[in-house]
Amino acid sequence: MTEPLRLYSYWRSSAAYRVRIGLNLKGLRYETVPVHLLRDGGDQRRPDFADINPQRLVPVLEHGTRKYRQSLAILEYLDETWPEPALLPALGRDRARVRAIAQLIACDVHPLNNLRVLRYLEGEWGVPQAERDEWVRHWIVEGFGALEATLDDHPATGEFCEGDSPSLADCCLIPQIYNARRFGVDMQRFPTLSRIEKACLALPAFDAARPERQPDAPASA
Numbered sequence: 001m002t003e004p005l006r007l008y009s010y011w012r013s014s015a016a017y018r019v020r021i022g023l024n025l026k027g028l029r030y031e032t033v034p035v036h037l038l039r040d041g042g043d044q045r046r047p048d049f050a051d052i053n054p055q056r057l058v059p060v061l062e063h064g065t066r067k068y069r070q071s072l073a074i075l076e077y078l079d080e081t082w083p084e085p086a087l088l089p090a091l092g093r094d095r096a097r098v099r100a101i102a103q104l105i106a107c108d109v110h111p112l113n114n115l116r117v118l119r120y121l122e123g124e125w126g127v128p129q130a131e132r133d134e135w136v137r138h139w140i141v142e143g144f145g146a147l148e149a150t151l152d153d154h155p156a157t158g159e160f161c162e163g164d165s166p167s168l169a170d171c172c173l174i175p176q177i178y179n180a181r182r183f184g185v186d187m188q189r190f191p192t193l194s195r196i197e198k199a200c201l202a203l204p205a206f207d208a209a210r211p212e213r214q215p216d217a218p219a220s221a
Helices: 014-025 047-052 071-081 092-113 115-123 129-151 168-182 191-201 204-209
Strands: 005-009 031-034 060-063 066-069
Touching: 005 014, 014 071, 014 092, 014 168, 014 204, 060 071, 066 071, 071 092, 071 168, 092 115, 092 129, 092 168, 115 129, 129 168, 129 191, 168 191, 168 204, 191 204
Parallel strands: 005 031
Antiparallel strands: 005 060, 060 066
16 A cells, blocks of 8 residues: 655745645645644644754655655655656756756745745845835845846756656746746746746646645635
8 A cells, every 4th residue: 555645835835835836746645734824823833843843944845754845845755756747858968957956946046035034034134024125025026037048048948847748847937937927927028937827737737736726725715
């Protein structure tokens, strides 16, 4: 019998969204364990969650008795454990390109607009909401400008970030575009990213991973 998969997730977490896409692309069934990041200071701050992830972050993927942390590491674990359909291309040069795109988003753009940073700006420095929102937009636009240039007219860019099959890069791109739209970024400035977004969201694996379709999403989402 296959060991069960459980995903500790929050409906609007970009990192958890990436992993949901990867699980869906692989056709893997999993149980969602909601971790509300806002209610009562955040479920992730509970002492029992520190045993699940000492960083107090989502996502965490539980496979049997093992727990896996960090979204990119989880996605690569899924690809190594269930190789088809592949999230990384066969050739080393292509794998490097996909990883670079994924890391541009997950390591350079996303950390500057995640909940911990925004809470610190508010709580420690008293930065008003309008300025915090502008902070988010600034770093997304800067990152997306570089990403648009990376993808536009590159011979490896196809229907998706790399060729004509969704990859690790697309798993990272779509949640960040969701954040961009949430904070009012004008996506018309990034036609290649918008085209890829449309192709991704037409696929059931991406559609089912949308934040508003998660079991812990509020009814008004």
